[in-house]
Structure formats: structure tokens, C-alpha cells
Amino acid sequence: MIKQIIKIKKEKDEKKLMANGIIEISFAGRGGQTAVSASELLAKFAFENGFIDVFAIPIIGAERRGAPISAFTKISKEKPIKTYDSVLHPDYQFIFDTSLLEIPRIRESIKEGTILIINSKKPIDTTGLPENLKIYIVDATGICIEHRFMISSGGILNIPMLAAFAKITGYYDLKVMDEVLKREFGEKRAALNMKVAQDAYNSVKEVS
Numbered sequence: 470m471i472k473q474i475i476k477i478k479k480e481k482d483e484k485k486l487m488a489n490g491i492i493e494i495s496f497a498g499r500g501g502q503t504a505v506s507a508s509e510l511l512a513k514f515a516f517e518n519g520f521i522d523v524f525a526i527p528i529i530g531a532e533r534r535g536a537p538i539s540a541f542t543k544i545s546k547e548k549p550i551k552t553y554d555s556v557l558h559p560d561y562q563f564i565f566d567t568s569l570l571e572i573p574r575i576r577e578s579i580k581e582g583t584i585l586i587i588n589s590k591k592p593i594d595t596t597g598l599p600e601n602l603k604i605y606i607v608d609a610t611g612i613c614i615e616h617r618f619m620i621s622s623g624g625i626l627n628i629p630m631l632a633a634f635a636k637i638t639g640y641y642d643l644k645v646m647d648e649v650l651k652r653e654f655g656e657k658r659a660a661l662n663m664k665v666a667q668d669a670y671n672s673v674k675e676v677s
Contacts, residue, residue, distance in 0.1 A: 490547065492640075493556040496540040497575050498565035501622025507563065507631055508540035513649050514631065515544040518641040522550045534622050537569060544640070559583060561634070565609075565626050567593055586633055588626060592676040604677035607633040612668045618661065628662050629669035636670045643670060 494511065498504025505527040512523040527540040541556040558580040564587040569575055579585070581599040588609040595602065613624025628646075635641050646666055650659040 491543055491545045491550055492561070493559045494542045494544070494561045494563070495556045495559035495578065496542070496563040496565070497569045497572075498538055498540075498563075498626070499534075499569070500536045500538055501534040501620070502565045503625055503627035504538060504563065504565050505540045507565075507627035508542045510627060510649070510653075511542050511631055511634065512544065513653075514635070514641040514645055515542075517649050518645045520544045520546050520640075522548070524550060524553065526553070526555055528555055537572060537575075561586065561638075563630055563634075564588065565630065570598075584637070586630060586637065586673075588630060595677065602677060603675065605633065605637055605673055605675050607669050607673040609633070609669060612665055612672070616661065616665050616668070618665045625665075628665050632666035632669040633673035635666075636673050643667065 496504040496508050508525040508527055512525040516523045523542070523544045525540065525542045528538070541559070543550050543556070558578055561584045562579055564570060564585060567587060567589050570593065576597065579598055579602070581601050583599070584603045585605065587593060587604065587606050589606045590608045590611060592606065593604070595604070607629060609626045609629035610624045612629045613619060613626065618625050618628070632643065632646065635643060635646065643663065643666055647659060647663050650662045654662065
């Protein structure tokens with residue numbers, strides 16, 4: 470198991486705060502689905518939008534394509550983050566592949582009140598999951614196929630999933646995503662990323 474901590478700090482600025490406390494986010498994906506890079510990008514987007522402390526912990530279970538992997542991000546608007554361990558019961562849970570919900574440790578990490586963001590065309594079976602969940606779905610795979618936003622392992626799911634998260638939470642917006650992605654990838658690549666992001670932002674929907 471490989472653990473890498475990416476931590477970014479800055480002084481609190483005068484931007485309007487949108488959240489209080491420390492927000493814990495978990496990513497469940499398979500090797501090649503870009504879940505780990507999603508955890509890192511989310512930290513960068515939040516930092517860009519005024520969160521005073523963020524860090525991402527990619528924890529890679531097995532370094533092979535298709536194997537289940539997990540990654541975690543913590544973001545804070547008002548106080549430094551002092552615990553750098555992985556997230557046991559997240560406030561938000563990304564599910565990049567619905568089959569991952571069959572894995573006991575992932576199901577058991579979902580607490581009452583957790584908000585799920587799932588890559589799916591249609592609502593999922595919630596049998597056995599806690600009550601009072603908010604569940605959002607976005608067809609990230611379909612959007613990637615439509616825009617040919619692909620790598621050898623499949624769709625580049627991080628961008629549509631993170632755009633859906635922006636719509637759901639308001640922790641950052643598409644403008645922030647665009648600014649960060651231009652710095653990361655250049656204007657040409659960022660433009661395609663943002664077409665994908667816009668479609669996901671517009672199509673994510675709450676189903677529970």
C-alpha cells in the first residue's frame with residue numbers, strides 16, 4: 470500500500486467563507502479511473518477558492534488497472550487540519566464505479582447523512598445502506614465517451630465527477646476549475662476539460 474500526502478497551506482484571505490469546519494471526502498474508484506488525481510485536483514480547487522488548509526491522501530490498494538483503490542481529501546475553511554490519517558466515515562463519498570458498492574469496507578464507511586456522488590446513468594439500489602443519505606448521480610462515463618475524453622483505461626472521470634461536486638456543494642465553481650486546469654494543463658487541454666465539466670455540471674441530479 471502506498472500512501473502519499475499532498476498538503477497545501479495558506480493564510481486565511483478575505484473571500485467569503487462557504488463552509489465551516491473540516492470537510493472529509495472519500496473517493497472509491499478502480500485503477501485507471503482517475504480517482505486519485507480527482508482527490509488531488511479537488512484539494513487544488515478548494516485551495517484556489519479560499520479554503521485555508523487542504524490535503525489529499527491517495528491510498529493505492531493495488532497498482533494494477535481495474536483494481537479497487539481509495540483516495541481521501543480533507544478541506545477546511547476556518548482552521549488548520551491537524552489529523553493526516555485516512556477518512557473512515559466521509560461527509561462526501563465519490564463512487565466512480567457502482568460495482569464498488571458491493572465491497573463491504575466501502576459500504577461500511579458510508580454513515581447516515583453521507584452525501585454520495587455516483588457515476589451512473591440511473592438510480593442505484595440502496596438496500597443495506599444507511600437511511601437519510603443524499604445521493605446524486607452523473608453519467609460521467611457517458612459524458613467522457615461523448616466528448617472522446619478518454620485514455621487507454623477508459624473515460625477520464627475525474628473532471629465530470631468534480632464538476633458535479635462543484636454543482637452540489639458550491640465549494641468551488643467552474644471558473645475556479647478553469648483557472649486551475651489552465652495552470653495544470655495549458656489552455657488547449659483545459660478547454661476540452663471544461664466542455665466535459667460543463668456537461669456534468671448541468672446534468673448531475675439528486676435521486677434520493
